[in-house]
Amino acid sequence: MLEVRDIRTFYGAIQALKGVSIWVTEGEIVALIGANGAGKSTLLMTICGVVPPRSGEILFMGNPIQNLSPDRIFSLGIVQVPEGRRIFPLLTVQENLDMGAYLRNDKGAVRSDMEYVFSIFPRLAERRRQLGGTLSGGEQQMLALSRGLMARPRMLLLDEPSLGLAPVLVATIFDTIRHINRDNSTTLLLVEQKAAMALHIAGRGYVLENGTIKLQDIADQLLCNKEVKSAYLGGS
Amino acid sequence: MEYFLELFFGGLTRGSIYALIAIGYTMVYGIIQLINFAHGEIYMIGAFTALIAASALSIEGFGGWSLLVLAGFIAIVYSAAYGFTLEKIAYKPLRKASRLSPLISAIGMSIFLQNYVLLAQTSDFLPFPPLIEEFSFLEQVTVMRSSELLILSVTAVSTALLTLFIKFTRMGKAMRAVAQDKTMAMLLGVNVDRVISVTFIIGSTLAAIGGVLISSHIGQINFYIGFIAGIKAFTAAVLGGIGSLPGAVLGGMVLGWTESFATGYVSSDYEDVFAFGLLVFILIFRPAGILGKSTAEKI
The missing domain is CATH 3.40.50.300 (P-loop containing nucleotide triphosphate hydrolases)
Structure with a gap:
């Protein structure tokens, strides 16, 4: 590959x-x-x-x-989840995830992927309106991984x-x-x-x-x- | 009281124009950490384009609001094209250079564009036609002119639209992402070059709108207006906190009022003294600007 x-x-x-x-x-x-x-x-x-x-x-x-x-x-x-997470600190959790799906136009599939990552990391669903920079290190790592997954x-x-x-x-x-x-x-x-x-x-x-x-x-x-x-x- | 209100609305008008230009400074700074010193020239080119377009269109029989809208539209298209090209020619090749190089390039482009208009047009002040029609409902009002009301409304509407654009659209989100972490945005498929171009186009559009409206309000322009307005708008951006959009608007208003009241109650000779005095004052007590976030830069 x-x-x-x-x-x-x-x-x-x-x-x-x-x-x-x-x-x-x-x-x-x-x-x-x-x-x-x-x-x-x-x-x-x-x-x-x-x-x-x-x-x-x-x-x-x-x-x-x-x-x-x-x-x-x-x-x-090819999608990278880089070292140090690199969450956008002034975007909300939701917006960070949206950025993962930046190039995608299949809205329905994006929504179901969003539900999928929320099902793996319920913490992110609770904090979706919070700014990325306010998350703990672990939550940021979950978000970084989820953001990568949002790109399919x-x-x-x-x-x-x-x-x-x-x-x-x-x-x-x-x-x-x-x-x-x-x-x-x-x-x-x-x-x-x-x-x-x-x-x-x-x-x-x-x-x-x-x-x-x-x-x-x-x-x-x-x-x-x-x-x-x-x-x-x-x-x- | 009437005199005060007159100065108040006069200041608000000035402030609106400063805000429209300051948004361009602050957005470009937010995205690529560059003070685009040629931004004032884009505003000036907008005013000149509108003057030429309005002259040509009025020969064709256009008048009234349609003349303002058409001339304004042509000015926007021209200015946006200049802003777009400016970035491609003067800043993009220097993206990986030290931060000083694009700054010098910006000053160079500012001087170049001024002299280009000076040679292509004239060094004299040119009369600018009053493109803004009088509102009949303002006939009895003495403290505010029709053009002032229009400038205020247009500024309010365009900043509101811009805010919505940045908050809710895909490109708006990408702009914020690029401003916060360019490499990460790249890793998520954002075409950073395109985002930067869009930023210059938006800034130039607002500057052109400001240029057309204020020229029509004041009634004359020359090649040097961009330099003065640019420096003032840059002051407004720094005052409000460079990189912050609401900061640019607030900074513009504060600066506009300061100048207007200084002119009205002290003397017009002291207009600039008060404007830059205020800047020094703010920078001493709030170095990041009124709405700016103080960031400890790592060395």
Whole structure:
């Protein structure tokens, strides 16, 4: 479904991605793990067209997308829920969700999707008239995920969905992610520092280090891998 | 009392025009954090276009309200086209540059447009035809002129429409989203370039409306009116809190009244002293403006 071939991305003079290749097939969950500054977020931003690669190719459903603008890439069905949630603080919860469906014209389906996200996260329904900036961190994460779902993504890129959340909430979020994948057959690329949890729900995984792919394997193998264990799974 | 009311409505009229122009400053600032110093020139171009259009149309036999509406419409279309092009030529290429570059570009465009009109037209004041008809029901009223009532009403209606547009339409929501987090808006499929263009078109439209109405009220224009009105409207925007729409309107009114009362009770020589004195005063006690939110900028 998505194939990233040898991309190199720069921020000014600094090279963040030094020839990264990954692929994701339809319907699977792929985990991307790595330390801070390894280039995980950059990879997602490059796929979404916000930081275009200097060289390399990105294919979505067989077509090159590396030269498309972010809104074009979005309209193909690639939707990112970025790190730090990035809720619009001065829009209401409702308006934030509306923004997720910004490009959609199928009003009826939008409404039923809205009901669907409210059924997963009833808290959001209670607070729909509240400003996004007044929500707690956990609620903001729910909203960010829901806003992404409102776009009816074919492929969802999640950047650190568990960051800064209480353990109970982390479990809820991961449950939801698994549901999204199963119920809507949405393909998922999941970036996480909580590597163990990510690898538990993922089918395959990549380890990104200093802008290059260090390892790739099926998730269970990575969970047993010595290097991965010591570096990302807390050595246990 | 009558004198006071006269000054009150005079100030409200001035304030309305400042508000119409200030909205353009404040919206552009809200979206791309740029002070569009050429915005006053768009207002001036609106006035000149209306003058030319009105002259041509009256030869064709148009008169009365239809003349005002048609000339006004042509002025709006022209100004919007200038505003749109201005952004594409002078600001868009500099979007990734440091914040100082587009600012300098804006000042450059302001000077360029002034001189362009100076060369294409004249440096003299030109008489502007009174396009606004007298309302018969205001005949007995001495404290308010027909043109003042029209300016007030048009300003009220256009700001109300704009507020509804921003609050309820898809583009309005996108504008607010872009103002708050450009990258996130992009990630949700918003074409940021288009949102910025729409912002310039709306700002230019309101400036043109202001330009046509006030020129018809005052009765003369020259190439320099945009600079003066632009600086005053910018002051109004800062006064009210730059980036805030209600702030721009309130700032415009406060500034209009200040000038009007200073002129009426002190001396017209002190008009600008009071206007900018008020700005300094507000900035000392409320640096973010009357309705502005003080944001601690992270360094």
